Amino acid sequence: MNLLLIRLIIFAVLFFAGFKLYRMYREWKLDREELLEDDQKNEGGQMVRCTWCNVHVPESEALRDKGEWFCCSAHRDKYLEEQKEE
Structure with missing residues (x-):
């Protein structure tokens, strides 16, 4: 036991x-x-919004110019041209 x-x-x-x-x-x-x-x-980093088309892209892939974020150089150029005209 x-x-x-x-x-x-x-x-x-x-x-x-x-x-x-x-x-x-x-x-x-x-x-x-x-x-x-x-x-x-x-x-991927923080997401930022393209000023031109409002698409969100990772900060590491985005372009920044004059304090604004862009998804590609074409949108950056269009935005800057628009700003010059105003």
Whole structure:
């Protein structure tokens, strides 16, 4: 009877330790995935709006001239020409 009780206690302790390790691993994995998702979201940079056509483009791909953002050089040129005429 004593040996059965000792085995049961050892099994319970091993089960509890294994469960705790599994939960720690799962939390570590979720934290790691969140960090990777945050890095991927920030990879493109902040989105800015083209002054000419109002299309949103990543800041890294946009052109900036005189404090205004543009999606391409053609829109920048059109906007600057329009500003000169006024």
